[in-house]
Amino acid sequence: MTTTAPCPLPTSPADPFDLDLLEDPLAFQADLRDAGPVVYLEKYGVYAMGRYEQVRAALTDWQSFQSAAGVGLSNFRFEKPWRPPSVLLEADPPFHDAPRAVLTKVLGPRALLRLRDEWIADADRLVAQVLDTGVEIDAVPALAQAFPLRVFPDAVGLREAGRENLLPYGNLTFNAFGPHNSLVQAGEPLVAGLSAWVNEQCRRENLSDNGFGAQIWAASDRGDITPTQAPLIVRSLLTAGVDTTVNGLAAVLYAFATHPEQWQRVREDPSLARTAFDEAVRWESPVQTFFRTATSDIRVGDVTIPDGEKILMFLGAANRDPRRWTRPDDFDLHRDPSGHVGFGMGIHQCVGQHVARLESEALLSALARRVTAIEPAGTPQRHLNNTLRSWESIPLRLIT
Incomplete structure (x- = not known):
């Protein structure tokens, strides 16, 4: 990092969307935090925040740091979105x-209470099935992907056919928040087909009568939202309700494989399952970045961010900021991870975070009842995405 005089704004030539940095962003994020509360990224002409204090403040100040101009690199003030914007995000x-x-x-709580016993039972069945296949597994498809894809589409009210499209669509969507790099280009042939499939699932007639989707359409009937908003809200569930949970579950399973003493703590006290998931979300930050746009000239410390400029907030960097967290690079269940920004903060904080926590609690509790140790069984592989911190493969050995 270098500082360009006379302006006090630190600048960086680094490309945070470079494939090598997406593979391993930690050193770059440490440099970003150390450079200052705001850093100018020359590659894209945007401002960046990596420290916890400024990221959290920007997330909660929607009046100054707007989402309506897009939470990706594209600025909706000047560019047309590739799809109708999310009415939430x-x-x-x-x-x-x-x-x-x-x-x-x-x-809300009533919906989760209704689902709790069913999901716990389903997690038990999945873990039993996985263990029946042998002790060595790839935790990503076998557990982290399998469990959300078993329970969440049913809860939304999706038909069985086509559910394999959910993860590719989410991957495409989260890639689109970044620049038009090779990751976006690789997904371009899939855009039309996946978008058409997702939009079709959001129609009232394609949803079951008793799921989240039907309840959203019922809200439209009551006049709480418009008929135009209803399918977009269902789409938000399908976009963000699967990928972030999958990557959170993968993160916590990887954490236990590399921190075996922490798994023993969960086995001794299963109530720590929820803490473990939040600590993994802090430690890994499945959602690494989101953009905001300045609504006026905004002063942050000694720097003025001009009206209309994009600000890239590094949630992953904030969640490992030593100014906020003691030994931030440690996965530690003695820590209180509340306050992390892995689910966002403020009015745009992830509305489905409690659903994700319930899914994690169900799966980890089922594993804790049967599995005495979780060990690495090979070299894990990352899945690169412009926004998500993802895994392609995590070979594990489950000891019963």
Whole structure:
């Protein structure tokens, strides 16, 4: 990192979307934090924040750091979105309020209480099936992907046919928040087909009568939201409700394989399963970055971010900021991970985070009842994405 005089703004020539940095971003993120509270990324002409204090403040100040101009590199003030913007993620009050209120109610405590026993039983069945195949598994397809894809589409009310499209569509969507690099280009042939499939699933007639999707359409019937908003809210569930949970589960399983003493703590006290998931979300940050746009000239420390400029917030860097966390690179269940920004913060905080926590609790509790140790069984492989911290493969040995 270098500082260009006389402006106090630190600058960096690094490309955070370079494939090598996506593979291993930790050294870059440490440099970003050390350079200052705001750093100018020359490659894209955007401002960046990597420290916890500034990232958290920007996430909670939607009036100054808007989402409506897009949470990716594209600036919707000047560029046309590749799909209709999300009425949750890419909207601000007042347009954001009604969809958020509906989805908060649909995914509220009563819904989770209704699903809890069913999901715990389903997790037990999955773990039993996995163990029947042998002690060595690839945890990504066998557990991290399998469990959310078993329970969440049913809860939404999706048909069985085509569910294999959910992860590719999410991968494409989260890649699109970054630059038009090789990852985006690789997905371009799939855009039309996957988008058409997802949009079709959001139609009322293609959803079951008793799932989250039906409840969203019922809110439209009551006038809480418009008929135009309803399918977009269902689409938000399908976009963000699977990939982030899959990567959170992969992160916590990898954490236990590399920190065996922490797995023993969960086995001794299963109530730590939820803490473990949040600590893994802090430690790995499945969602690494999101953009905001300045609504006016904004002063951050000694730096003024001009109106209309893009700000890239590094959630992963903030979640490992030593100014906020003691020994931040450690996965440690003695830590209270509450306050991490892995699910965002403020009015755009992930509305489905409690669903993800329930899925994790169910799966980890099922494993804790049967598995005495989780060990690495090979070299894990990353799946690169412009926004997500993902795994392609995590070979594990489950000792019973």
